Amino acid sequence: MRTTAAGAESPVHLLDPDTVSTRDLDRHAMAHDASHYLLVPQGVATPRNAADVGALLRRSRELGLPATFRSGGTSLSGQALSDSLLINTRQHFRGVEVLDGGARVRVQPGATVRSVNARLAPFGRKLGPDPASEIACTVGGVIANNSSGMACGTELNTYRTLESMVLVLPSGTVIDTADADADRRLRELEPELHEGLLKLRRRVVGNDQSVRIIRSLFSMKNTMGYGVNSFLDYERPVDILMHLMIGSEGTLGFVAEAVFRTVEVKPAAATGLLVFNTLDAAMGALPDLVSTGLATIELMDAAALKVAQAAADAPAAIRTLPVQGHAALLVEHQGSDAAELSGKRAGSQQLFDSLDLATPFALTSDPKDRAALWHVRKGLYTAVAGARPSGTNALLEDIVVPVPALAVTCGELTRLFHEHHYKESVIFGHAKDGNVHFMLNERFDDPDQLLRYQAFTDEMVDLVLGAGGSLKAEHGTGRIMAPFVRRQYGDELYGVMQEIKRLIDPANLLNPGVLLADEPLSYIENLKVAPTVEEEVDRCVECGYCEPVCPSKDITLTPRQRIVLRRDIAAAEQRGDHALAASLRKDYDYDGVQTCAADGMCVTACPVLINTGDLVRRLRKENANTVAAAGWNKAAENWGAVTAGGGLALTVAKAMPAPLPKAATAVGRALLGPEAVPAYADVLPGGGSRRRERRDPGSVAVFFPACIGTMFGPAEGPEGKGKGSAQAFLDLCERAGVGITVPEGIESLCCGTPWKSKGFSQGYDAMTAKVLDQLYEASGRGRLPVVCDAASCTEGLETMKRLAGADGERYAGLRFVDSVEFVHQHVLGQLTVTAPLGSMALHPTCSSTQLGTNPALLDIAGAVTDDVFVPLNWGCCAFAGDRGLLHPELTDSATNRQAGEINEREFDAYASTNRTCELGMSKATGHSYRHLLEILEEATRP
Ligand SMILES: Cc1cc2nc3c(=O)[nH]c(=O)nc-3n(C[C@H](O)[C@H](O)[C@H](O)COP(=O)(O)OP(=O)(O)OC[C@H]3O[C@@H](n4cnc5c(N)ncnc54)[C@H](O)[C@@H]3O)c2cc1C
Ligand code: SF4
Ligand code: SF4
Secondary structure, X not given: OEOOOOOOOOHHHHOOOOOEEOOHHHHHHOOEOOOXXXXXXXXXXXXXXXXXXHHHHHHHHHHOOOEEEEOOOOOOOOOOOOOOEEEEOOOOOOOEEEEHHHOEEEEOOOOEHHHHHHHHHHHOEEOOOOOOOOOOOEHHHHHXXXXXXXXXXXXXXXXXXXXXXXXXXXXXXXXXXOOOOHHHHHHHHOHHHHHHHHHHHHHHHOOHHHHHHHHHHXXXXXXXXXXXXXXXXXXXXXXXXXXXXXXXXOOOOEEEEEEEEOEEOOOEEEEEEEEEXXXXXXXXXXXXXXXXXXXXXXXXXXXXXXXXXXXXXOOHHHHOOOOOOOEEEEEEEEEOOHHHHHHHHHHHHHHHHHOOEOOOOOOEOOHHHHHHHHHHHHHHHHHHHHOOOOOOEEEEEEEEOOHHHHHHHHHHHHHHHHHOOOOOOOEEEEHHHOEEEEEEEEOOOOHHHHHHHXXXXXXXXXXXXXXXXXXXXXXXXXXXXXXXXHHHHHHHHHHHHHHHHHHHOOOOOEOOOOOOOOOOOHHHOOEOOOOOOOHHHHHOOOOOOOOOOOOOOOOOOOHHHHHHHHHHHHHHHHHOOHHHHHHHHHHHHHHHHHOOOOOOHHHHHOOOOOOHHHHHHHHHHHHOOHHHHHHHHHXXXXXXXXXXXXXXXXXXXXXXXXOHHHHHHHHHHHHHOOOOOOOOOOOOOOOOOOOOOEOOOOEEEEEEOOOHHHHOOOOEEOOEEOOHHHHHHHHHHHHHOOEEEEOOOHHHOXXXXXXXXXXXXXXXXXXXXXXXXXXXXXXOOOOOOEEEOOHHHHHHHHHHHHOOHHHHHOOOOOOEEEHHHHHHHHHHHHOOOOOOEXXXXXXXXXXXXHHOOHHHHHHHHHHHEOOEEOOOOOOOOOOOOOHHHHOHHHHHHHHHHHHHHHOOOOOOEEEEOOHHHHHHHHHHHOOOEEEHHHHHHHHOOO
């Protein structure tokens, strides 16, 4: 591992400090991508626009400073790293503009594939490239890696679907290839390059062997080396240049913007799992299966099937199969509508019937069954990577061979796994393209293991090249395969590639060491080590899936960065670099711990189910200030007085003329502690009403009104002061004739989140004991469900039960239901909407997302108005109980984009499901957010 410090002599210090950070924490946070390589940059630049990037490239050229672009950081081959200058081209480059009714789309390079597809969805269109990492990978990375996926093959990748791009060359020259005179501009601005590309074209076209090699390799998915097929496919230098940029892995220039032709979304689909007795049989059936027009054909070898069948939710078809040499193909037909789909199904039925299969087969269109089948395939990575031994790195390989050679290649790979003792390796992938992946769990800090990895790689390279395949189908050459490009293409085409690089980046400053490398063993340099640190940290595969959903991503750190910094701190300590460890620790407190909303959004995206919020809460617990903890322990004993007092303090504060509110808030701070009401914020309402018990012998549920309703009173409704979510819920139930009980002693109960999020475990335990006991009794020992009117508190109660330790079993019967879900199931059907609204902006919360109540939320909103708007930039507001009060800058950053989108128009109502989130969104948008049930109650009054 290289850990170059940004020493005073480093030229990065000569760059604009407003754009470039040399802080240890920033350098180490960005040192990790999804690959098994690690390089620590000397500086991290965050340009705001393409002009900034151009200026950075010109300046780094003057200074002889190498630079690498980093976007989603999901690359697996080591191409998104630098030990010099790393340029973050994701943060300020997320714009998307839909063109021609969705037929085309103009995109900035930092937009994730998912966000682009979300913008295209209303038009029934999507991007052609379909990498499995779409949640986090960005258009810049997709173009620069020429990424593909399960369905796109070689027909719908970037090379085939990109219409034009704005590119910035290392010289700073900017070319928009859409301009009619782009080729003339290129010739005027870069005459040597223009002429050089023409010469190279003549050289390639005139060499029969080069033409043969290119035709053969690019008839498959192929991301080895440069896309030299551009010389055969295009004549004008500007077109050749644009297509060479595709798959160039940031070594030739910056893609500042791109226009894609989009492809149709085929909403009708039918999926099935063909389980064959042997791999040979599966591969033998492949040509016929391909010819029936299947959209995807995904291979799983015997080892993969064994992993899949061990899952609790494994489909019946494989659950009991005594797997030996079996292999499965997950197949899917897709159609624009039911008629097209049924035509395709009918067309392939005879073939399916004729296959000699190990288990019965049927295609299903049922969304649940289809999801279960896809879960088998997509869960493989999770299962193998998540279960790898602590201290090892997961390395995902990606080869392609001509389809007829796939069976032998897979068999030989399995032999190599056995020979080199890679026990957990499974083979899976895109069989119809001859493209398969396999995972190696490797420990790179052990010299013996490193030798084994080297020996395996040598044999694997021989195997793939011998079969006429390519060593990288879709993940890019990166550092891992750069030394093998010469062997892949031969000396002549390798020379062409070197000349491409010399023409465009003569000083070799863009991403050196990536894509082309002359040093044969460079692929085993700068490898990651994975010190054993903490449970969440050790499991992380650094894939980056969690980054886009994290509310603190634009202000401090992402979940992946919170995790890798724990690794880097441990590694620094192990190396004896205590100064670095101390420097990282110091800044980690604010960036890592204080500004984590602990909302757990990361777990919703993580393939190995890591909730970084749990890690942060534990760190908070370790750091918990004993004085504050004692105060909060006391508060747990007297919660009724505290909430009422806090609410009163806020009411008093509200009523006082400025500047007195600040003084009045001090009352709240004294009562609640400095962490609870940290500073007077205009956003805070007056206090709410006290919670009171209520009995109803015909009750069908126990209601747990959240204490935040007492602390923070309701927002203004159309008729003045609103009634709050608790009263709205009770009124709605009464209107629908649904009996509800509120338990005795409710004013002293809380879901425990304030203690848990701050790491005050004693207070949390005390509250847990009290709450679970009282709710257990009140619900008739779990007979009735317990309903809560704040989504985060419903989630908090669930967590309380889950963490109840030895007592957990006693409370196993307790069921917690969010009020939105309860109203959806038991109340909505009895109501009549008497005063529908014209429109509503809806803010689902992190908790409603994790509780799975968003569909109910949308249904209720849809009952009140036909025009429900959830912004495409929706994300957790990070108010997170008190984080928005303690660190308003966190909520400001998390809500900035969505607030902008919402405020593009006016809505009749603004709704959410949690009082604190409502406050956060009210502050962000300047509109008064209320609980959805309050709005429903008003719209259904008789
Ligand atoms: C679990 C997992 C599954 C994956 N599945 C697939 C899959 O199915 N198919 C597939 O093809 N890939 C897959 N990948 C690999 C990876 O996600 C893709 O290659 C992805 O397109 C990389 O995008 P990114 O935004 O993360 O780019 P990064 O990793 O940030 O960068 C990739 C390369 O592009 C360069 N770059 C980035 N932006 C620009 C720009 N604007 N201009 C010029 N160069 C730029 C970088 O310097 C780097 O060389 C997977 C990865 C993971 C972790
Ligand atoms: S926490 Fe999960 S999603 Fe995030 S980088 Fe680690 S493994 Fe990937
Ligand atoms: S808990 Fe929330 S803020 Fe913290 S790392 Fe996860 S997503 Fe980010």
